[in-house]
Amino acid sequence: MSTRPRVLVIGTGFAGFHCLRKLERKLPPDAAELVAVNPSDYMLYIPLLPEVAGGVLDPRRVAVPLRNTLKRTKIVLGAATDIALDQKCVQVTDVEGRSRTMSYDRLLITSGSVTRLLSIPGVAQYAKGFRTVAEAIHLRDHALRQLELADQADDPEERRARCTFVVVGAGYTGTEVLAQTQLLTQDAWRHLPGLRDVPPRWILVDVAPRVLPGLDPRLSGPTQKVLERRGAEVRLETSLESMTPTCARLSDGTEIQTRTVVWCVGVRPDPLVSTLNMPVTNGRLNTGTQLKVCENVWAAGDAAAVPDLVRPGEITAMTAQHAERQGRTAAINIAASLGHGTVHEYRHKDLGFVVDLGGWQAVANPLGVPLTSLPAKAVTRGYHLMDLPYGRFRTAANWLTELGAGRQITHFGVVPDMGVSLAEADMPPNAAGFADTRTTGQADEV
Structure with a gap:
């Protein structure tokens, strides 16, 4: 003792x-x-989780192993x-x-x-969450699988529905998830000649009047332009009213036939x-x-x-x-x-935000200076490399590999739908099987 x-x-x-x-x-x-x-025996580096869903980073790059980094701490799982x-x-x-x-x-x-789940019919049962490594891997596999199933389908309506993806929440997480996975599906679509007439359709929905409503307004306009230039539809001042396994109904009365709704509303x-x-x-x-x-x-x-x-x-x-x-x-x-040192008060002024939009695109405002495109991309990746507590070299190597060889278009199906159900998010830990939902913060700042 x-x-x-x-x-x-x-x-x-x-x-x-x-x-x-x-x-x-x-x-x-x-x-x-x-x-x-x-x-779990790792600290989840959430800011890079969208790159896992987008097929850019290996999932191990966002998991900081506790036993490698906290040498004197006893870890109780x-x-x-x-x-x-x-x-x-x-x-x-x-x-x-x-x-x-x-x-x-x-x-x-x-x-x-x-x-954070809202009382919207169908969301807990059918929407995809995005807070854990399992959810990121599942979303990546699910999106690629929908394109392949669309390629095999004979019904034109089913083909369009499977190629349609809806992201609810235009904050930091939702915007990056859409940006990264949109590029993933575009890369996969190029290898499916049977879908030449049905390109992937991505829709971003939010009740706010602008994209990235919680960040500097100077980042919103450039971000929306990048997404729309890639073909994404941005539905602002609009909310999800209900959903079924095959349809998402919006507050403006629009019914979107889809098999994929990603829930990024908040925590x-x-x-x-x-x-x-x-x-x-x-x-x-x-x-x-x-x-x-x-x-x-x-x-x-x-x-x-x-x-x-x-x-x-x-x-x-x-x-x-x-x-x-x-x-x-x-x-x-x-x-x-415990008698070592003196007490401090917490004081910190925000240094700015970084948002990675995939490819060569990003937006950032370090120290209040708005940046876009390559300068923002350099700041974004430089910040993450500095902030990562472990595996910086491997992460940088992943990024370099992606630049030279592109994304690897494969899915393994290792995370079943039931393993990432949003309906389990609020269950006690022993009932939910420890779906790792207790990860801290959205690391969206410099």
């Missing part, structure tokens, strides 16, 4: 991972026992299902449904967020937060500027409503830029509580 105080971190998304990394560097080995609870603050313990359920109780001396809650804090009976804002735990929730408990990332000192009266956005830096600040303050 260790006599060292135990620092327990729930979730290894951007906030949890960078907190543990900072603690390993800041604390001497005998200062604390570091323990991380997470359903499981999900926190309950927290008893008065008893200073956490209930953990593993992948086989077995429960155990873990005590802590210091606790950091960085359980991230889950897919909400992990349901674990609501079980604590602590004050929340928009479902996120209220913290002070030092990220403290209560005695010996901190929170960061999507699970935390952290006051934004740069924008008084507001809380920090649910982005990886904040999550990563809040994780480091939490580490400093946890270390200070």
Whole structure:
């Protein structure tokens, strides 16, 4: 039994991972026992997930292995299902449904967020989500399979429906997913001469008045032009009203015959937060500027409503830029509580955004300077290479291979439809089989 105080971190998304990394560097080995609870043994680098769906990157490039990068941290594979603050313990359920109780001396809650489902008929049953590696691989395989099935079909209506793809949500994730997978299907279509008269049709739907509504308006116009130049249809101020396995009905009355609707509407804090009976804002735990929730408990990332000192009266956005830096600040303050260093307040001013549109196209505004095309592409890939905690050389090699040899048009069918059902997203971890939905933040910033 260790006599060292135990620092327990729930979730290894951007906030949890960078907190543990900072603690390993800041604390001497005998200062604390570091323990991380997470359903998987990797940190998911979400910003590059659309490139997995688009066939540009190997899935391993977006998975940062915890055991390779966190040398002093004990990894417990499981999900926190309950927290008893008065008893200073956490209930953990593993992948086989077995429960155990873990005590802590210091606790950091960085359980991230889950897919936000709306009460739209058919979405949970038939839409494709996009939060995990499994969902990205499944979307890639599904899109390629639809083109091949269209090539084999005799009915012209079925051929058009299978070649039609709808993405709901024109934010950072939805825009990149459409941009990358549109190029993938265009490459695949060129190898299917039987579909010469039925090119892939991509439709982007959002209730907002512009693409990328949460980002700098100067990025919206160039982004929409790139997508439309490639043939995508952008339906703004329009929402998905209902869907069936073969049809998506929009709020303007349009009925789109399709076999593919990708749900990229947004996220909400992990349901674990609501079980604590602590004050929340928009479902996120209220913290002070030092990220403290209560005695010996901190929170960061999507699970935390952290006051934004740069924008008084507001809380920090649910982005990886904040999550990563809040994780480091939490580490400093946890270390200070153990007698190593002094307490810091969290303060960070956004440095800008990067959006990769596939091919040679991107948009970015580093330090507020709007960029498009090749300059933006260079900034985007340079940022991701700097921010990736592991495997930078392999990722760069993947990109170079794609430039020289193009995308490999193959699908393996290793992820079945039931394995990525949106209907399972809100189930307890032991019931949902640990679909890794507790990943922190959308890393859409420089």
